[in-house]
Amino acid sequence: METLTYAYDNLDLIAERAIEHVSIVAVAVSIAVVTAVPIGIAITQSKRVADAVLYLASMMITVPSIALFGLMIPLLSPFGHGIGYVPAVIAIILYSQLPIIRNTYAAIADVDPALREAGIGMGMSSSQRLRQVEIPLAIPVIMAGVRTAAVMNIGVTAIAAYIGAGGLGEFISRGISQSDPRQLITGAVAVSLLAIAVDLLLALVQKLLTSKGLSIGAAA
Amino acid sequence: MIRLEHLTKVFGAPGSGVTAVNDVNFEVPAGEICVLLGPSGCGKTTTMKMINRLIEPTGGKVYIDGRDTDMIDPIQLRRSIGYVIQQIGLFPNKTVAENICVVPDLLGWDRKKSRARAAELLEMVAMEPASFMERYPKELSGGQQQRVGVIRALAADPPVMLMDEPFGALDPINREVIQDEFLRMQETLRKTIIFVSHDLDEAVKMADKIAIFRAGRLEQFSTPDRLLANPATPFIETFLGSDRTLKRLRLLRVAEAMLAEVDVVRREDPVEKAGELMRAKGYPAVLMLEPDGRPGGVVSGDVISGGQASARSGTCGDHAEPIRAAVPVEADLHSTVALMFTHDMPIMPCVDEDGQFQGAVTYRSIIKSLSIPETPA
Structure with missing residues (x-):
């Protein structure tokens, strides 16, 4: 009850921090899409390169986020961004690579060889094939990777409050340091709700981006 | 090309x-x-x-x-x-x-x-x-x-x-x-x-x-x-x-195996004429044409060679059996042979689009049409 009152009294602050939180994740995941999707497509050309890249990306994701933030302080301090928004965004870009690269790679590699052959046989160049056939067919799986990255990194961003990146993690870190369960619970619930909301929103985007011709099959 | x-x-x-x-x-x-x-x-x-x-x-x-x-x-x-x-x-x-x-x-x-x-x-x-x-x-x-x-x-x-x-x-x-x-x-x-x-x-x-x-x-x-x-x-x-x-x-088309010059009988001809045609030309049976030019019946070899005395007299019309099938000249021989087997017809009349008699195929004429082409490709 106390927590609800606290949350109610601080709605403005919650909204402000939620926006900070989302802006970190949105910027970082958007940049990650721009890097990871082309990488995922490129590595379909060679199994060996694909294995190496996916291994590297998996290693990346095993580094604990607090350790990653710690590592970036000495690396980015010379540029005046040892803590705060920039290292948070960089960390999330790195964490987002694996789910997006892996899903893009799997989806493109999974395109029915008959469709590829039909495309080549009709005189499509490889970029036309990508744009007209392979990417449209891969969209649902690529978007699933983006959703995984976004949801996972909403959690990581909560920890970024410790390096002064702001966001809903502030409630949690203060709740802990001030032994204030109201702030703690408010932060934890808000982060969870945000993750669910973002996932639903991205599911909608996924549906809009997916060709109607593909969803018919799923329903049938 | x-x-x-x-x-x-x-x-x-x-x-x-x-x-x-x-x-x-x-x-x-x-x-x-x-x-x-x-x-x-x-x-x-x-x-x-x-x-x-x-x-x-x-x-x-x-x-x-x-x-x-x-x-x-x-x-x-x-x-x-x-x-x-x-x-x-x-x-x-x-x-x-x-x-x-x-x-x-x-x-x-x-x-x-x-x-x-x-x-x-x-x-x-x-x-x-x-x-x-x-x-x-x-x-x-x-x-x-x-x-x-x-x-x-x-x-x-x-x-x-x-x-x-x-x-x-x-x-x-x-x-x-x-x-x-x-x-x-x-x-x-x-x-x-x-x-x-x-x-x-x-x-x-x-x-x-x-x-x-x-x-x-x-x-x-x-x-x-x-x-x-x-x-x-x-x-x-x-x-x-x-x-x-x-x-x-x-x-192969029926036209390629068809005997265009086949002799036929009329309903009023004596049955003996059919017998002579079979003996002279080696037909397995003789087709009988109606006055309107359509094939109407067939006098089979059994009637002629059969022992009954009655078979040796009378007209073709008396002895002919109605024909059970006819094929268009543009049909293929595969379906024609199938029809000949189905209806036990050793001679098959061929007709044009209006049903007019054009000729006939027999097993022998089909076999002849299958003879190997002379100049290999």
Whole structure:
């Protein structure tokens, strides 16, 4: 009850921090899409390169986020961004690579060889094939990777409050340091709700981006 | 016109590689269907794919309408050749209209023109454009998908088409229907077509020329009729099967086996005349014509040779049995022989569209028509 009152009294602050939180994740995941999707497509050309890249990306994701933030302080301090928004965004870009690269790679590699052959046989160049056939067919799986990255990194961003990146993690870190369960619970619930909301929103985007011709099959 | 000269493909390192296609030469005249036939792994598909350079030849040349395909950019080349594959390969993310218009769109056709072309092609295969243009491939039946696959290859009106077992995925009934439909379209379109198949019946039905492959070599190249009549090697003879003569019957028309000068009797003729004709001409039975020129009955040999005294007198009309079947002159001999067997008719009257008597076929005249052509292809 106390927590609800606290949350109610601080709605403005919650909204402000939620926006900070989302802006970190949105910027970082958007940049990650721009890097990871082309990488995922490129590595379909060679199994060996694909294995190496996916291994590297998996290693990346095993580094604990607090350790990653710690590592970036000495690396980015010379540029005046040892803590705060920039290292948070960089960390999330790195964490987002694996789910997006892996899903893009799997989806493109999974395109029915008959469709590829039909495309080549009709005189499509490889970029036309990508744009007209392979990417449209891969969209649902690529978007699933983006959703995984976004949801996972909403959690990581909560920890970024410790390096002064702001966001809903502030409630949690203060709740802990001030032994204030109201702030703690408010932060934890808000982060969870945000993750669910973002996932639903991205599911909608996924549906809009997916060709109607593909969803018919799923329903049938 | 498509000409293959010393076409060769070696997969793997030269010297130790596998020769998939070995020095293949043939020429398909414009407007003809050439079926590449053979067991799997014989090199027929590899040969076809070298024509649109999906596979680059190790040696030899392909000429289309006299142009060396090595001199054409492969992407431009493929856009000028219709391509149909067994798995159909319709793009599930594109509508039927978008699928048909893939090549026109790649060639930068005006959208109105390409969509009108799609509608025209759908009509050609009896698919209502208004209800199919905006559907997606997954909303179509297998037969409809295959039709769209074929008309997609025709969209930019290429003079040459490559078809890789295009009807292989269909059930036998649908396959027959689509084959017939395609042959009807080909009568007006007159495309030069390379058609890969492993089905002899399909090859005999579709082909103007059949190229039989074995282990990368072209074993025989000839018309279906000559192939069935004159298999060049024991391998081909085995491949064609022991019933190859029966298969040939499909290719021959009644007109080719018909005795046009056959003698007939009239209802009022004495039955003895029928007996004389059988003895003199060796007919198994004698046909009786009605006054209106239609075949009306048949006086069988049993009546004449039978012991009954009554059989030796009276008119043909008294002794004739009504005929049970007649065949149009343009029918094929396969169905004619089937009718002769079914109705136990040793002599079969042939009629024109109006039912007028034109001649007759007998077992012997059919066998004569099957005699091996004198000049092998």
